[in-house]
Amino acid sequence: xxxxxxxxxxxxxxxAEEITARIKxxxxxxxxxxxxxxxxxxxxxxxxxxxxxxxxxxxDLKVWVEFMxxxxxxxxxxxxxxxxxxxxxDVAVEGKDxxxxxxxxxxxxxxxxxxxxxxxxxxxxxxxxxxxxKPEPRINKELKIDYCGFQVPNKFVVGFGLDAAERYRNLxxxxxxxxxxxx
Numbered sequence: 350x351x352x353x354x355x356x357x358x359x360x361x362x363x364x365a366e367e368i369t370a371r372i373k374x375x376x377x378x379x380x381x382x383x384x385x386x387x388x389x390x391x392x393x394x395x396x397x398x399x400x401x402x403x404x405x406x407x408x409d410l411k412v413w414v415e416f417m418x419x420x421x422x423x424x425x426x427x428x429x430x431x432x433x434x435x436x437x438x439d440v441a442v443e444g445k446d447x448x449x450x451x452x453x454x455x456x457x458x459x460x461x462x463x464x465x466x467x468x469x470x471x472x473x474x475x476x477x478x479x480x481x482x483k484p485e486p487r488i489n490k491e492l493k494i495d496y497c498g499f500q501v502p503n504k505f506v507v508g509f510g511l512d513a514a515e516r517y518r519n520l521x522x523x524x525x526x527x528x529x530x531x532x
Contacts, residue, residue: 357527358526358527358528358531359507359508359517359524359525359526359527360524360525360527361522361523361524362501362506362522362523362524362525363499363501363509363522363523364522365521365522367499368403368480368498368509368521368522368523369403371498371499372400372403372404372407372480372498373407375404375407375478375496375498376404376406376407376408376409377407377409378496379404379408379410379448379478379496380408380409380410383408383410383446384410386410386446387410387411387412387413387446388408388410388412388413388445388446388447388448389412389413389414389415389440389442389445389446389447389448390404390405390408390412390413390414390415390448390450390478391415391416391417391438391447391448391449391450391467392414392415392416392417392450393416393417393418393419393449393450393451393452393460393463394416394417394418394436395418395510395512395518396451396452396453396510396511396512396518397450397451397452397480397510398416398510399452399509399510399518400450400452400480400498400509400510401414401450404450404478413440415438415439415440416436416438417434417436417437417438417463418434418435418436419432419433419434419435419459419462419463420432420433420435421433421458421459421462432458432459432462432463434466441470442467442470442471442472443470443471443472444471444472444473445472445473446472446473446474446476447467447472447474447475447476448476448477448478448495448496449463449464449467449475449476449477449478450478450479451477451478451479451480452479452480452481452509452510452511453479453480453481453482453483453501453506453511454477454479454481454482454483454487454492454494455483455486455487456486456487456488456489457487457488457489457490457492458488458489460477460489460492461489461492464477464492476495476496477492477493477494477495477496478494478495478496478497479494479496479497479498480498480499480509480510480523481498481499481500481501481506481511481523482494482497482498482499482500482501483500483501483502483503483506484500485502485503486503499523501523502525504525504526505525505526505529506523506524506525506526507520507523507524507526508520508521508522508523508524509521509522509523511523513526513529
């Protein structure tokens, strides 16, 4: 599938090649930061699965892979502010180095809750890696992103794991949805 995707409602923002190159850089950075350690990558489902898969392969260390599912949206498109853990980790994280892997950070509310929750479980360290950072709608201005792929404008984006009503996750690029009502 090329960046010449035949949907006139989508405009390519980041090409597959740009994303691949940046993930390799992030993997190298994490490899340097965690020399001698075995970090646990914690993917936030569903959106992070594509990014996490590529990121794990770009890290030149032994890494563990876990997943969590959290919700603050329910079926709405706007966060309710109440975070629920839908799928928790299958392992204890006490004394472990954790890297939470997310597809996109916007308001930061869900991630703030998740990072605090994981730290309270006795983790040695908890860091955040995201493919996309959308800072404009950020409510939690103190949220620290340790490994960031790209900063994007405050527009509705899909592809590379991000969806519109469960569609477009499989696109190998990131696209802006021109008209979200017909996504």
